[in-house]
Amino acid sequence: MATINTSLPGLACALAAGMAIAAPVQDAGPNTARHQPQIDTIVSDISPQRIEATIRRLVGFHTRHTMSETESDTVGIGAARRWIKNEFERCNAANGGRLQVAFDSHIAPVSRRISRPTEIVNVVATLPGTQAGSAERIYVVSGHYDSRNTDVMDEKGYAPGANDDASGTAAVMEMACVMSKYKFDATIVFMTVAAEEQGLLGAAHWAEQAKQKNLNIAGMFTNDIIGSSRDEHGKVDDRQVRLFAEGIPVEKDMSEAVRALVLTGGENDTISRQLARHVKEQGERYVKGFKVSVIQRRDRYLRGGDHMPFLERGYAALRFTEPNEDFNHQHQNVRTENGVTIGDLPEYNDYKYIAKVARVNAAALATLALAPAAPQKVQMRTAQLENDSTLVWQANTEPDLAGYRIVWRDTTASDWQGSRWVGNVTEAKIPLSKDNYFFGVQAVDRDGNASPATYPLPLK
Ligand SMILES: [Zn+2]
Known part of the structure; x- marks a missing residue:
């Protein structure tokens, strides 16, 4: 500031x-502008090489479609989630064992994008806060590990999902590994969710449980499509990330608090916008030469992500996304058309760029979880x-x-x-x-x- x-x-x-x-x-x-040495160390420890290795491993499961194979150890979403859980545990064992790693599972009934009852499994790693009175305050960071191709119901075809959203998943896994060596006042939940592509089902399940348990989620970030710095015309912009921040919360009946906000001109001062201001200030403080471009809408125009189930339950939540998406490299079968390769393949990611976005997330989470709660x-x-x-x-x-x-x-x-x-x-x-x-x-x-x-x- x-x-x-x-x-x-x-x-x-x-x-x-x-x-x-x-x-x-x-x-x-x-001095609120000074760097905390522990956060500088976290930011510099985040590794583009490890992020790349994680993404290539996730792509190697052939598809991570939510209704894909779960028995195999090499193919499908079952193998992918077991591998993610193992990775959290392996890293945890090397870093003091304070992460609590668990599956969060439920059966989704048949719905628009679920053709038979399907087990939806989030992989959740919780780093408990250490300060009495602050440990109940929770920050959540997510990416979705499920993938899709052109036909959202195709559960067998090759769906690498290197950018959407192995990029966000790898960033979250890297943050958990690097940050779990340190103690924070508040609790941080590192979450890789399933069934984003089938209707945000994994995130909605976790958010609904949180709401029913009356958990104090003081902020939630989803990282979804943070993999590429190159736009569809080949122009590279690796110096910024978009951060989507909802204004007036969407509610059936406006609460008294929302009405008071609107009556006093506070529509740009909602809890999500305040969280975005914090992320921008702290992210840009710790990651030099990189811009957090706050977008004053909940998501891209009429599109969605895993922060929305949190928003709809009254929590402050944000979405990180690369500055210019190339739609040739998301949600489509891998193929070549007129000499152009289509598909969400790892060669279209920029691993140094993903590490920068992960660093912004980590710096923001660390500052939030070390700071007092908002008054x-x-x-x-x-x-x-x-x-x-x-x-x-x-x-x-x-x-x-x-x-x-x-x-x-x-x-x-x-x-x-x-x-x-x-x-x-x-x-x-x-x-x-x-x-x-x-x-x-x-x-x-x-x-x-x-x-x-x-x-x-x-x-x-
Ligand atoms: Zn996505």
């Missing part, structure tokens, strides 16, 4: 005029009309909490432009108008790890 308050109109002169601030400013607070019950005082902005919030309970930071931006800006450390308080007055700026409150720990911001709803 660019510093700081004095460059912003309004605040500097308000401060000069000696206006009262509810929370006295004692110092600048913990709860953040509200703006509105009892009387005034040109200052007074925010109140519920105190965080983390033992390493240092305090809070107020962030703001112009109403037409996407990213935070100003910030002020206010200390360990639960109310602060900022001499800027709530009519003219968007505000947020972040919790910061003693190491300078800042949470995503929370948008203030009106306090009446």
Whole structure:
């Protein structure tokens, strides 16, 4: 984040005029811009060579169609999921054994893309959080290991799925392996899911279980088609990734909270957009020369992915996808037409690029899981009309909490432009108008790890 308050109109002169601030400013607070050495190590340990080896191994199962063969040890989705589970366990044994690796299985009944009852199996590796009070806060990162070709019901044909989505699967496996050596305050779930291509069934099952158990999923990322930096015209752009972030959540009946968001112009300050701001800031901090391009929609135009079952259950969730997809290399039978090779083959992936996307994910997950939770019950005082902005919030309970930071931006800006450390308080007055700026409150720990911001709803 660019510093700081004095460059912003309004605040500097308000401060000069000696206006009262509810929370006295004692110092600048913990340094929230410093690199955490552990995250720099994680980012540099993510290996394009291991990611490539994983993808080539996954392609080697011939097809990973959700209804394919499950008995064979060499072909089909059964062999693929057993291999993925073994890989998680092998890596875990070498790294201290703190990952909890399990199958999450259910039988999907016949539906539009399921022609007979089929066992759907997610492979889930959980890295439990280590801080009391924070371990129940969960971040999920996923890729889907199932594949398809032109006919989505073809369970036997060659369906390499090297980009869609062995790329996301390999990134998640690499992150689990590299990150499980370290301890985080919050819990991180590394998940490879099945049946994305048959209707997001694996992710929906896990998200529904989470909802029923009332799990605190504070953020979810899916990595789907992160494999190639080359567009259909051959142009290479390996310096950015698209990050899809839903705005107003789609709900049958709008809740009071959503209504308050809309009434105060907060449609760009939903929990998914706040999570995306955090991912962009931290991802770009740790992965130099690489851009996270936030796309202000839930997914590509009218398309979908495994973050959607999470969104539809009220969780903040995002999708990572390469900047320019080449549709010759997804969802199609492998073949040659007019001298052009069609199909989702490993030679069309860019393994260094996938590693960069994995590094952005890992840096974002690590910063989230080391930071306090985003503040709860953040509200703006509105009892009387005034040109200052007074925010109140519920105190965080983390033992390493240092305090809070107020962030703001112009109403037409996407990213935070100003910030002020206010200390360990639960109310602060900022001499800027709530009519003219968007505000947020972040919790910061003693190491300078800042949470995503929370948008203030009106306090009446
Ligand atoms: Zn996909």
